[in-house]
Amino acid sequence: MGELKLMKGNEVIAEAAIRYGADGYFGYPITPQSEIMETLMAQKPWETTGMVVLQAESEVASINMLYGGAACGKRVMTSSSSPGLSLMLEGVSYLAGAELPCLLVNVVRGGPGLGTIQPSQADYFQATKGGGHGDYQIIVLAPASVQEMNDFVGLGFDLAFKYRIPSLILSDGVIGQMMEKVEVSDYKPRWTDEEIQKISGSWATTGKTKNRERHIATSLDLQAEKMEEHNHKLQAKYREIEKNEVRYEEFQTDDAEYLLVAYGSSARICQKSVTLLRQKGIKVGLLRPITVWPFPSQRIAELANQVKGMLAVEMSAGQMVMDVKLAVNGKIPVSHFGRYGGVVHSPGEVVEAFEKQFLGGK
């Protein structure tokens, strides 16, 4: 068992990055996630593991620094909150187009616009539907605990390099700011140049040697037919990820007659709501998508044969609910509940919304 610590979600992202042997972090301060870079700067990993940490001039610069670092085959990451992610999207599209691996963290806050600094889940569309321009996807992991903030740093990097794709940890202000017990990972050394050659030597821009063609990290092809071909390749990769990488967790679904679907901090709240509803004799279960892209559509479709109705609970005006509806495909009623704009719903509010929707109110 690894070392046990009491840490904030944001702090653990920094700690996990160092321990995982990340090569570089590039970021710009924004609430509620500034502790990530603050922790890194305080830890000075460049003196221990050799990790580069740089405060960039903007999120636009940060994401393009990731492009530069990722193209070299390095494990690079950034973190931000909603408005910063919006600024990064051109770069994310370039990274996806050039098939470069990297790790992004969004500690989501309420929007739109400058919005608020309180927790929200309203960046679901942006995260799971591409967000930037062009047909692309990124892998999106939704942690529901400080432990998962730790675990998903490694998982995010692993998946990013397995598929040459950006990974995003879609967190929120609750998970970022809350303190919990966490088992931190053991220290792993950063990749050596030889390891980078082994892992990414077929594409990384590490300098053109005599025994190979030059490597070009690019998302450009001026010929439409070639670009279509490239898109086919990307789509095939996305189908492969959908096949292999769906992750979710179920809570009391075995005998469930109704289902709550919730991710991240909202799923934590819904666990309590399930308990409250079951105390009233109503058989409710919870499905928590861990990857929100790829989305556990197949499992939700199966459960649509078992339950009478589903309630998607998220801190947004209704985004993930669209994916639930697509999976259910009209078979049973699907409804949405959530507070938003930075307001976090209570377990009781979820219970009330459920009763109103499925038991004729009260």
Place this chain on the structure above:
Amino acid sequence: MADIEIKDIIKKENLVYSKSKILTDNEMHYCPGCSHGTSHKLVAEVIEEMGIQEKTIGISPVGCSVLAYNYLDIDWQQAAHGRAPALATAAKRLMPDHFVFTYQGDGDLASIGTAEILHACNRGENITVIFVNNAIYGMTGGQMAPTTLIGMPTATSPYGREAALHGFPLKITELIAQLPGVAYVTRQSVHTPAAARKAKKAIRKGFENQEKKIGTSFIEIVSTCSSGWKLSPVASNQWMEEHMFKFYPLGDLKDAERDNEADYKKYIE
């Protein structure tokens, strides 16, 4: 006179010039009279002469030189419009023994990418910047650039650039020269063999500075864009000499090595 066959002349001992091995055989897409071709050649020659092909990473911009990676046989990263200095920052910091350079147009560097170039230079990133200033947006069809001269007609300033309407031409190189992180700032051109030789020297110095780790080297190349300017290649060169050089005078703006009062050293002490 005895007949001389051409094959008798083409001999190694008669060779006075050859294409740099760093230049690929791909046909360049640049218009006749464009400065990009010569600028590419000079960068290629410097890389070859320094023997650093295996350790050089080029960052290409968005602009006419977006396809620079087709012409120089080195590893390349193709950046989003204006962001090349951000890519270069990370590549250099993560691979400090490599030579990293950006190659950018004036729209890329002095308009959309102003923040990235200023901050990369201000941090004193150990990179070389090749800044090709043709005072116009070549790739998108000759629109006004931040560097477009007053009175100069472009597709988006068809009656000539007017300060009241469009603002003033930006001397970004002078601005860059103020920054303590910058080691070397120079303004060159490539329109005559003599000018090209000087520009090459400057580019070489820019790359050598990376070995010395003394901060950013910034080499502006005042350039022509015959298509955008709607002038013949010869007339473009004349117009550049008469108008561009007046506003963008050639020469060194800063050389931290030569100047032992260098700001860079002052600031880091």
